[in-house]
Amino acid sequence: MRKEKFVYNTQTLRYEKVIEPLRVKIFRVLGFVCGVVVSSIIIISLAYSYFPSPKEEALMREITQMKAQYAAINSDIDMLSKVLGNVQERDANVHRIIFGMDPIDESVWNGGVGGHNQYSDLTKFKNTGELLIESRQKVDKLKRQLAIQSKSLDEVEELSSKREEMMASVPAIKPIRSDNIKRNIGSLSGFGMRMHPVFKRRKMHTGIDFTCPKGTPIHASGDGKIVKIKHLKSGYGTHVIIDHGFGFKSLYAHMSEVDVTIGQEIKRGQIIGKVGSTGTSTAPHLHYEVIHKSKKVNPIHYCMDGLSDLEYQQLVNMASISNQSFD
Numbered sequence: 313m314r315k316e317k318f319v320y321n322t323q324t325l326r327y328e329k330v331i332e333p334l335r336v337k338i339f340r341v342l343g344f345v346c347g348v349v350v351s352s353i354i355i356i357s358l359a360y361s362y363f364p365s366p367k368e369e370a371l372m373r374e375i376t377q378m379k380a381q382y383a384a385i386n387s388d389i390d391m392l393s394k395v396l397g398n399v400q401e402r403d404a405n406v407h408r409i410i411f412g413m414d415p416i417d418e419s420v421w422n423g424g425v426g427g428h429n430q431y432s433d434l435t436k437f438k439n440t441g442e443l444l445i446e447s448r449q450k451v452d453k454l455k456r457q458l459a460i461q462s463k464s465l466d467e468v469e470e471l472s473s474k475r476e477e478m479m480a481s482v483p484a485i486k487p488i489r490s491d492n493i494k495r496n497i498g499s500l501s502g503f504g505m506r507m508h509p510v511f512k513r514r515k516m517h518t519g520i521d522f523t524c525p526k527g528t529p530i531h532a533s534g535d536g537k538i539v540k541i542k543h544l545k546s547g548y549g550t551h552v553i554i555d556h557g558f559g560f561k562s563l564y565a566h567m568s569e570v571d572v573t574i575g576q577e578i579k580r581g582q583i584i585g586k587v588g589s590t591g592t593s594t595a596p597h598l599h600y601e602v603i604h605k606s607k608k609v610n611p612i613h614y615c616m617d618g619l620s621d622l623e624y625q626q627l628v629n630m631a632s633i634s635n636q637s638f639d
Contacts, residue, residue: 382443389450396457403464421460480580481556483533486615487564487600488522488587518608519563519601520615526568526596528587531580533562533600533614538576538584548599549591552584562611565599566590 318327400421536556543550548565552572555561568588572578589596602611 379443382447386443386447386450389447389454393450393454393457396454396461400457400461400464403461403468421457423456477535478558481535481558482560483554483556483562483602483611483614485531485533485580486522487530487533487562488524488528488598489531519565519599520611521597521599522587523595523597524587526586526588528596528598529583530564530567530585530587530598532578532582532584533602534560534580536560536562536578538572538574538578541570541572541574544591546592549593550585550588551591551599554578554584559605561603563599563601563603565601566593566597568596 316329318329320327532554534554534556536554538552539555539561540553541551542548548563550567550570551563551565552567552570553561553563564584566588567585567590569586570584571586572584578584587596587598593599600611602609602614
């Protein structure tokens with residue numbers, strides 16, 4: 313039972329009973345209740361911090377296991393990334409060595425995706441957010457690189473399917489196959505600066521002159537299509553141009569006869585006409601040119617058929633002598 317309080321009243325010279333207002337009682341009760349609530353919260357917080365519930369313990373164990381699993385996945389991703397890097401390196405060698413093309417650009421291969429932070433939604437996870445972001449970044453990079461590599465392999469497959477066609481189309485044999493030209497290779501004039509037989513001055517000779525009797529068959533040096541037949545009184549005289557595709561063309565000049573027509577598809581080794589001395593020519597011979605990507609190149613590098621290493625070297629040596637051309 314609550315004790316009663318009395319105070320001495322100096323006016324009445326008596327002890328009077330103290331009567332508390334209702335609001336004081338209410339404040340006292342509320343203060344007690346707040347104290348109890350605050351104390352309870354503190355005690356509960358400390359209890360949960362140091363003594364987690366079974367459910368919380370299970371969740372903590374699950375988070376620990378998840379971190380371990382993510383670490384293992386990250387390790388697997390790193391290994392897959394290394395394997396893909398090795399594939400990319402081999403792909404680059406295929407492009408460079410076999411097809412003579414530029415490999416995948418390094419900046420494209422290792423490039424990322426710009427724009428806003430696409431992983432911002434994961435930062436809210438305090439325990440696993442950083443790990444999730446790292447994993448997502450690795451997976452997204454791997455996906456991009458796989459897409460790039462897949463596209464590159466599609467290109468390699470397409471190029472491979474055309475490789476056989478390209479090998480048959482590149483001008484790779486001598487246009488004159490007579491035994492005289494094949495074994496007695498001294499009678500020719502090669503690519504480079506030569507003394508012109510008519511103008512008697514040094515002039516760029518853009519092909520090879522194969523000397524042989526008039527009427528000797530001329531063979532196409534590669535698969536292709538006849539794109540030009542001209543009959544001129546000077547210069548190349550009667551001549552034929554074959555488009556082999558893949559940037560290659562070949563020209564056959566000073567012919568006496570033409571056995572093909574414009575637009576005709578021809579095969580390597582097929583006879584397209586006969587040797588003559590038309591145009592600006594001093595004797596029966598075939599002037600042969602190879603054009604690659606609109607640039608006239610040395611045909612000697614495309615005349616390797618039927619020759620031993622020694623014969624080919626002799627052919628190169630004779631073609632490089634600064635003699636007089638036949639046209």
